[in-house]
Amino acid sequence: MAKHHVTTTINGETVEFLCDTKQSLLDVLRNQLYMTGTKEGCATGDCGACTVNMDGTIVCSCLVLGVEAEGKSIQTIEGMAKGSELHPLQQKFLEHAALQCGICTPGVLVAAKALLERNPDPTEEEVRYWLAGNLCRCTGYNKIVEAVLDAARVMRGASNA
């Protein structure tokens, strides 16, 4: 069957690709566009490692079809830093040792960024529930939660200034 031509925006850039009807956005990102920062942990929407932001909503890219990206704006981990300047969440993840193996980190960061855009001053409980869709097997979540709360503080400070 003929492939579909899709035009979309990824991290602010217009991107075109061809994909099969069945192909997931995750598959397109990784195996066609070689944007491997988005990770596959389960391909069933349970682990959150493939989290991307699509038109302001976080989605598991393994549950989105490639063709659904048509006309959308997608943000992945690769677009989070501005050049060599890390996003405050990225910086705080490093400072707080909020990652060990790092495989869940891209998905957690994309999800956490969406939280802080909605709620710049979340409680610990709100962070824990927001990130409940992102499995991490290394950290016990402590330092992830601490890093998100600290990044929120820093970002609030920056926006007040």
Next chain:
Amino acid sequence: MLKKTEEPVKDLKVVGTRPIRPDGVPKVTGHAQYGADYYLPGMLWGKILRSPHAHARIRSIDTSKAQALPGVKAVMVGSDLPEQKFDYLGPDRVQVNFWHMTRNIMAREKALYVGHAVAAVAATTPEIAAEAIKLIEVDYEVLPHVIDVDEAMAEDAPLLFEDMITRGVNPSPTKPSNIARRAEFKIGDVEAGFAQADEIVEMSFKTSPVHQGYIEPHACLARFGADGQCEIWSSSQGHFMVRGYTAKILGIPVNNLVVHPAEIGGGFGGKTVVYVEPIAATLSRKSGLPVKIVMTREEVFLATGPTAGSSMTVRMGVKRDGKIVAADGVFKFQAGAFPGSPVMNGCMCAFSVYDLENARAVGYDVVSNRPKSAAYRAPGSPIVAFAVESVVDELARRIGMDPLELRLRNAVKVGSPTIWGPKHGHGGFRETIEALMNHPEYKKPLGPNQGRGVASGFWFNGAGESAVTIHVGEDGSVSIASGSMDVGGSRASMAIMAAETLGIPYEKVRSTVANTASIGYNHVTGGSRVTYATGMAVVQACERIIEDLRTRAAMMWDVNVDDVIWEDGCAKPANPSVGDFKPLTLAEIAAKRAVTGGPIAAEVAINAGGQAPGFSTQFCDVEVDPETGAVKILRFVAAQDVGRAIHPSYVEGQIQGGVTQGIGWALNETYVYNSKGEMENAGFLDYRMPVASDLPMIEAVIVEVPNPNHPYGVKGAGEVNIVPVTAAVANAIRSATGVRLTSLPMSPPVVLQALESESASV
């Protein structure tokens, strides 16, 4: 070579600080490359056909239709791998039998579990590969299967191996069984010990197998050339392990195989073996093209890991003054489809936090129709600790003693006997108990339906073979290459120890992991051994570099080398009488390297000994919902002796992560089998690991009783934190409800049923 430091270094500048890891920025920007993130031109996609039956004889396999599908470039079956000799190799605790290993990688005579690999294909796209494996025709003779360990030990159980005679029994049994091995350890006279006891508690327990649960599925890319040279990019806990096992399974010399270490997306013991690498390499050999294999999550659950499940009985006796006088345990472990559960570890760890004169542990390694068990964080120890620490909790209740007090009274110390022979050589356990006794939250009263539980744990920690190379660059910057996969921040800890030893800032040191062709052999990253053993190699290499730098400075000053000291990252005259020389920095010496002997480098390869065990004591507070049986963790405090925390944040992370895995083991995680021997919850939705909203903050209490055998006092931090957790939670549930739970997981239906039968019996 072992460097003895009786008085561990006190005045530390870099050790104990919390710098950012060298692999940090790649990991937060998505640039780090894991096993599935490698691609090569012309690459094929491999896919594995797996058995739908729990136990079946393979009469024949017809791959012709798959082979004929356009896009398919190679097909393989088990007999494409060379036969291996039946032989148990290596130390008792971790024996390897390549006859078993090759059959686990791909079945031959029989499929032994649902998910057992039986054939594989490589094709131009993943879709064609998936289509092709459906065209492979396997003629199975389905056989009766057995899942449970007690049922597998029964007289009339279906046999996985018709000729398996239990090892470790004298005289040898005449009849085959599923019991691969019996092991027994004992000291003193157990029955004489029980005769002194005022109170004896005996209970039986069952634990579920649990998966390591790494978020990254197994993945590799292999390229096998027509010249016989093979390269593999894969994520593992040891690329030298991948090289050694894969070369052996393929029947090629180890130096024909170069393994490149990808970043590892979690291992926890589960990536200390190979599954996909020999298959990808064989498909590449057959097709002449690179082959990539990435497991699905379902494949990870069906065919890799987990740790053993168990059936155990533990009996212990105590005097009213709190002295434990005897301990006896029988531990039956599920090995999975091939022998090799961690039951020997289990026996050895079972009573190892207690100073006992009379103790015995008997272990059985039992095969059944489920995936072969693999190492998981302190393999064996958390399983037995669930039983032993639950019994100790009941002993404390019987004599009305605080559970920490009871543990303190019986705590091992230097010179206490072990069940396997040598005496304990290191302390650290008492200190973990005392840390909790003094904890402000420990005496805090709890509310209704809430309870507090205590438990302790032991782990050997590891040492062994490590090799590192250190280079001083032309500008005085320092590069470390080690052969130890970094699973939890070891690149950072190596850089910290090098910076400390050389007297330079952490930022001047770049720490990497080199491929198998570029560095000497390193044992796997497991057993909490890397910061200890590889760290020791790093320190020794730095000391050689310092000797070299002193020699070069002496040459530049035209003085005797003994007149030059190394201090604060500079060569200095040993005393004013040597001459009026300005200190020479690393950069100044490096700039003159060509005229002082050439490149400045040191390689150190050691087989480290002298490791010290890890101890942990923990308490947790839970609240049990009497209507649903749900257990909520309110507070968790884990004290652990790590010798010395090189990077305290990463040590805390190990403790918090290990505790959380233990909480999953305690409350949720299990393998659900149906009557056909199929795992019914092979996905993260139904195999429920802890998520952020399940947990409170886990408080890590770092206890530092330095190991004098390591230059900075390191013991190891990665594993013992998981050991006490399940019992701590069970003991807390006991306090909250009065009900003693003896099987894992303690999920809401299990807890609810126990509450209801308790209230019915009142």
